[in-house]
Amino acid sequence: MNQPIGIMDSGVGGLSIASVLIKKLPNESIIYLADSKNCPYGEKSKEEIYSLTKKMVKFLLKSRIKLLVVACNTITVASIDRLRTEFGQIPIVGIVPVIKTAREKTTNGKIGVFSTTATANSFYQKDLVNKFANDCSVLNLGSERLVPLIEKRNFESVDEVLKTELEPFKKAQIDTLALGCSHFPLIKDQIQRYLPGVLILDSSNAVSRQIQRILKQNKTLSNSTNPSYNFYTTGNLNALRYFAEKLTNKAKLSRISLQ
Numbered sequence: 011m012n013q014p015i016g017i018m019d020s021g022v023g024g025l026s027i028a029s030v031l032i033k034k035l036p037n038e039s040i041i042y043l044a045d046s047k048n049c050p051y052g053e054k055s056k057e058e059i060y061s062l063t064k065k066m067v068k069f070l071l072k073s074r075i076k077l078l079v080v081a082c083n084t085i086t087v088a089s090i091d092r093l094r095t096e097f098g099q100i101p102i103v104g105i106v107p108v109i110k111t112a113r114e115k116t117t118n119g120k121i122g123v124f125s126t127t128a129t130a131n132s133f134y135q136k137d138l139v140n141k142f143a144n145d146c147s148v149l150n151l152g153s154e155r156l157v158p159l160i161e162k163r164n165f166e167s168v169d170e171v172l173k174t175e176l177e178p179f180k181k182a183q184i185d186t187l188a189l190g191c192s193h194f195p196l197i198k199d200q201i202q203r204y205l206p207g208v209l210i211l212d213s214s215n216a217v218s219r220q221i222q223r224i225l226k227q228n229k230t231l232s233n234s235t236n237p238s239y240n241f242y243t244t245g246n247l248n249a250l251r252y253f254a255e256k257l258t259n260k261a262k263l264s265r266i267s268l269q
């Protein structure tokens with residue numbers, strides 16, 4: 011069956027998931043949708059996020075996707091349950107930081123979680139921390155400055171922001187950091203430079219394993235030898251092009267507006 015997998019994010023961040031999926035499931039076609047025009051989502055109310063998200067889902071459903079990846083921590087935290095209720099016709103996979111893995115990997119019991127401010131402050135995330143790492147010292151911090159800078163590919167300013175915003179993690183002597191925003195794996199090397207020796211974990215591998223499991227279970231794994239990769243954005247095509255063309259030379263890029 012060669013129906014595509016749909017991936018959506020408020021911007022280019024979900025490409026960190028697309029990148030792993032293209033490598034791990036090379037027969038699968040992908041439709042990626044970035045709502046870069048409305049990015050960042052973190053500053054919006056839950057209702058606003060849900061109404062924007064619904065438009066994205068409807069667009070992807072028209073493309074007959076067989077599974078939806080909500081490759082955005084902010085949308086997952088704000089709306090995953092509602093999305094699953096309203097769009098029960100397809101499996102929906104969300105993204106959360108891999109706190110359980112961080113708990114397994116830490117050797118000094120000091121863990122960091124780095125997300126957008128909205129995600130860091132959410133009950134959803136605080137619950138995850140309590141559930142999976144309540145016997146560790148966990149520093150759960152957010153940044154709202156990085157996502158817009160990554161969208162603009164302003165890596166110099168990213169560096170300046172990281173210098174100050176990663177300092178508390180350094181002071182707390184964490185040895186493991188779980189990324190709680192899908193944009194952040196795109197600047198993993200820059201983060202690593204400020205936190206040398208710290209193990210940085212993103213959620214892409216966990217999400218891709220989950221997707222593989224669901225497709226296998228539903229017998230909807232593709233065996234196509236010629237998968238397609240369509241990338242759509244509601245905003246600036248250059249940002250999407252910059253990151254998407256690093257993933258595949260078969261990227262088809264388009265700008266759209268959502269109804």
Ligand code: DGL
Binds near residue numbers: 021082083190191
């Ligand atoms: N990639 C989104 C996330 O994982 C960015 C959030 C935003 O747009 O504020 O949370």
